Amino acid sequence: MGSLFTLSLILLSSISLTLSSSEAQKIKSARLLDLLIRDYTFKTYDPYVRTGTLHNVHLPANFSGITVDTARFRCGSLRRYGAQVKEFHLGIGVSVTPCAERVMVVAQNLGYNWSSIYYANYDLSGYQLVSPILGLLAYNAGTDVNFSNPFEVGIQALENPITIDFKNITRVNNELGATRPLCASFEGDGKVTLAKEASPYICVAKRHGHFGLVIEKPSPVQLRKKVSRWKVVVGSTVGCAIGAFLLGLLLVAMLVKVKKRTRVEEMERRAYEEEALQLISNVGCFKLHTIPNCQQAYMGTHFKLSKPISPPNQG
Numbered sequence: 001m002g003s004l005f006t007l008s009l010i011l012l013s014s015i016s017l018t019l020s021s022s023e024a025q026k027i028k029s030a031r032l033l034d035l036l037i038r039d040y041t042f043k044t045y046d047p048y049v050r051t052g053t054l055h056n057v058h059l060p061a062n063f064s065g066i067t068v069d070t071a072r073f074r075c076g077s078l079r080r081y082g083a084q085v086k087e088f089h090l091g092i093g094v095s096v097t098p099c100a101e102r103v104m105v106v107a108q109n110l111g112y113n114w115s116s117i118y119y120a121n122y123d124l125s126g127y128q129l130v131s132p133i134l135g136l137l138a139y140n141a142g143t144d145v146n147f148s149n150p151f152e153v154g155i156q157a158l159e160n161p162i163t164i165d166f167k168n169i170t171r172v173n174n175e176l177g178a179t180r181p182l183c184a185s186f187e188g189d190g191k192v193t194l195a196k197e198a199s200p201y202i203c204v205a206k207r208h209g210h211f212g213l214v215i216e217k218p219s220p221v222q223l224r225k226k227v228s229r230w231k232v233v234v235g236s237t238v239g240c241a242i243g244a245f246l247l248g249l250l251l252v253a254m255l256v257k258v259k260k261r262t263r264v265e266e267m268e269r270r271a272y273e274e275e276a277l278q279l280i281s282n283v284g285c286f287k288l289h290t291i292p293n294c295q296q297a298y299m300g301t302h303f304k305l306s307k308p309i310s311p312p313n314q315g
Contacts (some may be wrong), residue, residue, distance in 0.1 A: 030121045030186070033114070037068055038139065038159035041106055042150050045070075045141075052083065053101070065111030072141050082160070087169070088136050093158025096138060096153055103153060108135030108210075109169065115212065122192050124214065130181055131170040136162070138208060141243070144192035154208060161204040164211050170201055181213040 021161040027033050041057050049055055049072065057068040069086050075096045082092045086107040096103045110117075115133040116126070141152045155162070170181075183203035194214070198204045203211055 093159030104141035127214040
């Protein structure tokens, strides 16, 4: 009877997780996303994994882009030695409450797509994310751990703060210039706390939660200046290119016109010279009887005379 009841619980949990997977893309709540990740984490939980060993959680395809890693620690050892869980470094003196024996530390990387949920759940007006959201959560992991009823525990840094390293996951943006991002801490009550970086792309925290890097959005005036500058550069380049092209066409047209005019003038000059020469020749040889030499030359070239023309009588 007991085994049948346990099997029923397992089947119901599997069906619930399957339905949740099909609705994953419709999730709009950051808290609901944490609960679903928790359920999948405990579903794949192996109680025989060595303490302090990092374990990657395989999420359904609907949660692509999210990476989850877990590690189990003894509460006393975690307080004495600290730990490194992915991008989170828990320093010596960290406290877990309540903790009976062991704690499961969960490190989330929501990626850029799923991090957009935080725009809908928190007031980020005037800012934009330049890193994925990183989450640090902890759950009970004692001998009585049951994936159907895990509960969350708190992590507090009493001596050394928790550090979050964003160096290898932050989107490089050349437009930032000298602007440094701010560390954003997303509280459970919907508040966002902003603070300066401890060092480039390194943030610090006193407790568990979700964290990210943000920058101030440029003002409309700055955007207009950037757009105007871009328009001026592009417009000047295009204008110069069009001007050079039109100037080239004008020079070619002028050259063709000059050549054509020169050719016409040359033809007119030749025609005028030929006409003048012909006119002079005709006028000079019009009265052949007065010019014997011209008569002889003209008749020799145009007619073959049977007898020479006698010159007119003189006197």
